[in-house]
């Protein structure tokens with residue numbers, strides 16, 4: 272690692288245009304340019320200079336060889352002197368040693384560049400606001416970390432040094448050729464300059480084609496990942512053909528973009544190869560005439576041709592680099608576009624307020640005051656994002672008590688949890704934690720106070736233990752086993768050793784729905800946070816296990832529990848029940864009170880909560 276930022280993190284304040292772009296996840300406005308390339312390569316300049324020096328030394332030893340060959344040819348009298356052969360071999364070896372050293376420095380720098388760029392992108396991805404991540408194609412983001420950075424590494428790191436070294440080769444060749452024959456030199460230089468200009472012109476057209484290709488690759492990755500993640504549903508709905516069609520359709524888009532990029536690549540490479548061939552023939556023809564006229568010796572013509580080859584190499588190189596440059600710029604654009612999205616900051620304004628203690632004057636662990644909320648606009652989202660999801664919600668969640676949130680589907684219950692976790696900020700109003708506005712607190716510290724079991728109880732791929740210790744990194748095996756027992760995931764006589772090492776599969780697909788829920792609850796219990804948020808954690812549990820979870824919640828003691836529940840049995844025991852409807856709090860009280868005063872609650876109790 273270099274320790275130097277490869278890509279600067281935007282530091283704009285929350286209300287800035289950058290923040291607006293963060294909300295929308297908008298792409299960087301302009302395509303990546305040469306300035307961006309120089310900026311991201313800046314930390315590697317020492318290595319690049321070293322590679323350049325080594326390459327130049329290799330070129331210098333290579334450039335001496337034609338002179339030795341010329342004198343050997345012109346002075347040939349039946350045999351070549353051993354010293355000449357020795358000298359030539361020495362030059363060859365030296366040239367090879369420096370070339371190898373240059374390649375090593377370049378290749379290793381390339382790997383380091385890729386690693387650093389990946390590290391920064393991965394770190395940035397983990398800070399992206401939840402709202403942005405939910406609207407992005409995750410597989411496309413992954414392909415930016417993998418394919419795009421590999422593409423960048425190939426061209427940016429080695430290509431630029433090789434181009435610089437080539438300049439040395441060209442200059443040395445021109446100087447040496449000028450010592451041999453000006454006419455042949457003029458012919459070579461004019462041809463090569465024209466060729467380079469043509470290559471640059473065609474090369475510029477590869478950038479948009481490259482961006483299209485890399486973007487199509489990202490979309491393809493998205494389509495395949497989406498299908499693989501829902502294979503049961505796809506099979507069950509007999510829609511494999513349709514989904515294959517979608518993925519193959521994306522592959523066809525990659526093919527189309529690939530054809531366009533390949534056409535340009537082929538044009539450039541062919542043009543370079545033909546130019547060199549034609550130039551070589553022209554030099555041999557004109558050179559032969561000049562040898563016949565006595566203005567040039569055979570040895571000098573041989574040396575000139577060797578220098579020509581040295582000088583022509585950059586054309587092939589430029590052609591190769593330009594052929595891939597478009598894709599590299601496309602990849603760079605895609606990497607920079609993610610970096611342009613402002614990450615979630617731990618604290619909005621320094622200094623952060625210290626984590627407050629519970630005060631007698633503020634008995635609520637969380638309190639929402641006049642909170643209204645709507646999700647950030649997502650142009651391509653199916654959700655009706657212009658709708659207010661919460662409207663003027665004021666509610667206290669008492670410390671050490673269990674509060675239940677109930678309401679019809681879509682009432683905004685999970686959204687309340689999202690605000691408590693600060694995945695989103697309220698559009699209007701304030702959320703307070705122990706009396707302090709959460710915007711003044713460190714997000715990380717706040718989240719450490721809260722254990723959150725999501726609605727669909729997400730479980731990460733890995734072992735049962737990996738999942739358990741997510742929120743409690745230092746938990747011992749005994750603590751893990753204890754947590755598993757609490758949620759009935761272990762029999763009394765099972766020491767848990769084998770189960771802890773069981774793989775749960777991607778998204779926990781090797782577990783049953785109920786096991787997933789109980790594992791997620793065990794994780795939350797193990798974290799031992801003062802606040803427990805449970806979002807419909809009993810929906811997949813049988814009545815025995817449901818009662819067990821209710822008992823756990825009831826015995827939470829000091830813990831403050833907020834539970835979203837669709838089952839009456841979970842709700843009845845709560846100290847307080849908040850009824851939400853269409854984003855508004857319509858009633859709050861105990862089960863008994865609400866049964867008397869709230870028609871919606873009565874209806875829910877009779878129809879939904881009992882279900």
Ligand SMILES: Nc1ncnc2c1ncn2[C@@H]1O[C@H](COP(=O)(O)OP(=O)(O)OP(=O)(O)O)[C@@H](O)[C@H]1O
Pocket residue numbers: 405646654655656660678679680681682683684685686687726
């Ligand atoms: N990430 C999101 N982006 C945009 N809109 C969303 C998002 N999540 C939820 N919504 C919308 O917000 C509204 C409230 O959703 P929420 O999940 O909070 O309801 P809920 O009461 O928890 O529903 P359920 O009981 O069905 O889980 C819904 O209309 C939903 O479409």
